[in-house]
Amino acid sequence: MGSEMGFVAPPTTEVPMVEAEAVRQMRDLAGKGWGAKRIARELGVARNTVRRYLRGAVADLQRHPSQQRLDDVRRAEAVALFEGEAEGNAVVVAQMLGERGVEASVRTVQRAVADRRREQRAADVATVRFETAPGRQMQIDFGERQVWIADERVTVHFLAAVLSYSRRIFVKAFLHERQGEWLDGIASAFRHFGGVPLEVLGDNTRCLVAGRNREAQTVIFHPAYVAFCRDWDVQPRACQPYRARTKGKTESGVKYVKRNAIAGRRFNSFAHLQDHLSAWQLLVDGRVHGTTHEAPAKRFERDEREALRSLPARPLPTHGRRLQRRVANDSLIDIDTVRYSVPHRLVRDRVEALVTADEVRIFHGRDVVAVHARSFEPHARVIDPAHLDGLWRRPAAENLVPIAQPLAALGRTLDDYAAVIGGAA
Numbered sequence: 217m218g219s220e221m222g223f224v225a226p227p228t229t230e231v232p233m234v235e236a237e238a239v240r241q242m243r244d245l246a247g248k249g250w251g252a253k254r255i256a257r258e259l260g261v262a263r264n265t266v267r268r269y270l271r272g273a274v275a276d277l278q279r280h281p282s283q284q285r286l287d288d289v290r291r292a293e294a295v296a297l298f299e300g301e302a303e304g305n306a307v308v309v310a311q312m313l314g315e316r317g318v319e320a321s322v323r324t325v326q327r328a329v330a331d332r333r334r335e336q337r338a339a340d341v342a343t344v345r346f347e348t349a350p351g352r353q354m355q356i357d358f359g360e361r362q363v364w365i366a367d368e369r370v371t372v373h374f375l376a377a378v379l380s381y382s383r384r385i386f387v388k389a390f391l392h393e394r395q396g397e398w399l400d401g402i403a404s405a406f407r408h409f410g411g412v413p414l415e416v417l418g419d420n421t422r423c424l425v426a427g428r429n430r431e432a433q434t435v436i437f438h439p440a441y442v443a444f445c446r447d448w449d450v451q452p453r454a455c456q457p458y459r460a461r462t463k464g465k466t467e468s469g470v471k472y473v474k475r476n477a478i479a480g481r482r483f484n485s486f487a488h489l490q491d492h493l494s495a496w497q498l499l500v501d502g503r504v505h506g507t508t509h510e511a512p513a514k515r516f517e518r519d520e521r522e523a524l525r526s527l528p529a530r531p532l533p534t535h536g537r538r539l540q541r542r543v544a545n546d547s548l549i550d551i552d553t554v555r556y557s558v559p560h561r562l563v564r565d566r567v568e569a570l571v572t573a574d575e576v577r578i579f580h581g582r583d584v585v586a587v588h589a590r591s592f593e594p595h596a597r598v599i600d601p602a603h604l605d606g607l608w609r610r611p612a613a614e615n616l617v618p619i620a621q622p623l624a625a626l627g628r629t630l631d632d633y634a635a636v637i638g639g640a641a
Contacts, residue, residue, distance in 0.1 A: 298332060
């Protein structure tokens with residue numbers, strides 16, 4: 217293969233060859249329907265050798281495929297395609313070169329772009345630490361871990377929020393990771409820190425980000441998240457896709473929660489878990505941080521508390537899910553593994569539940585039939601006894617049937633035996 221095809225032919229490397237007659241026999245036998253394994257056994261050659269010649273190799277001196285390489289012009293073309301239209305895919309580069317009349321294997325292309333690929337990988341892992349001013353940014357992320365709660369292994373989702381300047385951390389546990397949990401966690405972090413930063417840097421989760429405009433290089437946030445940020449007067453930001461290191465402070469915080477706060481601990485209840493996390497985050501805020509060489513709490517009080525803006529007077533609720541449920545035979549409905557009671561007269565009827573951060577309000581038509589404080593204990597039962605009134609009725613005294621005593625026929629009663637036992641005592 218010459219340079220006119222885009223290749224530079226290095227000194228030939230000989231490889232074991234098969235005589236032309238043997239190659240003819242391979243193809244004749246293949247034409248009769250023989251498989252490569254049977255042909256190899258018949259001719260006494262390796263199966264891969266048979267396959268290579270059946271694919272078109274000729275019975276002459278062959279150049280080893282690993283010695284093929286693109287010339288400088290074609291290599292520059294391959295690198296340009298690799299960085300551009302092919303988006304880093306060597307297979308696509310080989311296909312595009314083939315469409316342009318350059319026959320190059322995927323392995324040849326991979327060798328041509330190897331240096332550029334190494335540069336990209338180095339750039340991906342290299343980090344330039346970006347320090348923000350006090351009160352400017354809070355980074356957020358969700359993590360999950362299996363946790364033992366009341367002798368049951370439960371998947372717990374938790375939001376970790378870190379103030380980028382002081383490194384103060386806030387953690388809140390949830391049973392799910394949905395938009396309501398994201399917004400509730402962010403709002404809880406604002407309240408915990410006692411103020412609102414200028415911006416919140418988050419992930420590209422669908423709960424917050426509806427999409428991206430690649431041409432304009434803009435982020436399209438979810439309308440509910442936009443309304444939330446407008447209500448709290450904070451600017452939303454999202455890290456670049458596949459570049460989670462741009463929010464490395466909270467990425468480290470999530471790992472720290474998993475390995476230090478939770479680790480292999482067991483908890484009596486979900487409330488016990490949250491109490492532990494609340495105490496743990498205060499303990500961590502008092503330790504000297506490895507990067508700033510100061511305790512986050514000290515750094516926060518000195519520089520960042522006053523830089524945060526005031527909390528809104530009346531923020532909008534962060535939760536507002538409406539769910540349709542059918543009342544079970546035991547007068548309960550299921551919401552997030554927790555069961556809530558409704559009046560027993562509604563058994564088998566359909567009801568609607570409005571779930572907020574702290575409350576579950578149940579409607580039958582337009583009527584509110586039940587209001588419960590929201591529970592986060594896995595598989596808990598929240599029951600209002602009034603909902604079961606009338607479900608069990610005690611029989612009236614006049615309807616009781618006297619129980620006959622067989623001993624009466626013998627002239628004895630249980631009272632006689634009681635007297636004997638009492639006398640013996």
